[in-house]
């Protein structure tokens with residue numbers, strides 16, 4: 001079976017973290033943002049804003065706030081994808097209707113809408129031969145990011161996206177076995193155990209043989225390390241201050 005070009009594009013994904021020093025033409029940047037807007041959106045709320053940042057100094061500050069991730073500064077463009085209910089707060093004010101934003105549901109709606117838009121942006125960028133990496137580090141110091149970008153109440157940064165023309169083409173990172181992700185009719189726990197063992201070996205092989213930054217652990221150690229300490233604990237307070245009470 002011949003794969004359609006869009007399938008090839010999706011399945012050739014890898015994150016890109018090194019970029020040529022070439023500016024991205026403005027019309028391509030616009031296409032990327034327009035494509036982000038064509039993502040499906042919960043109840044048509046379109047609860048996101050996209051801030052594009054080319055200013056070197058600002059990107060330097062953001063790179064620091066993202067945990068000194070140098071590609072935030074080095075990529076020719078950095079986007080911040082912001083979950084955004086600020087416009088919705090205005091219309092509720094105008095119409096003098098209640099603004100029921102305090103429950104967890106809207107937080108999820110905002111994060112999901114924003115992520116779908118960001119993935120559309122990345123795929124469109126790749127169609128123009130760009131590469132990129134998403135940056136969850138934007139939530140490391142969300143309060144400071146919000147101040148730097150002048151974010152209003154009812155918003156929060158969900159992810160960043162570095163884009164540029166790739167300097168190096170890296171190997172693809174293996175994915176969890178198909179049978180460990182796809183379940184038929186009901187959840188199959190037995191598949192998970194064999195998939196975990198198989199994937200741990202695949203990842204050990206990938207990490208230990210890759211050209212850049214080889215590592216000598218498998219996926220299980222990576223995940224247990226990642227999950228064994230709390231992360232971004234200030235985020236809850238930040239979100240509450242932004243209006244999301246998560247009731």
Ligand SMILES: Cc1cc2nc3c(=O)[nH]c(=O)nc-3n(C[C@H](O)[C@H](O)[C@H](O)COP(=O)(O)O)c2cc1C
Nearest residue numbers: 013014015016069133134135136137138159172173
């Ligand atoms: C929401 C999100 C946040 C991410 N944050 C970061 C980040 O802060 N820094 C980074 O280097 N990569 C980040 N990544 C990239 C992941 O590490 C990467 O997608 C994953 O390891 C799989 O590798 P691949 O994209 O090359 O297939 C993020 C990816 C996603 C989807």
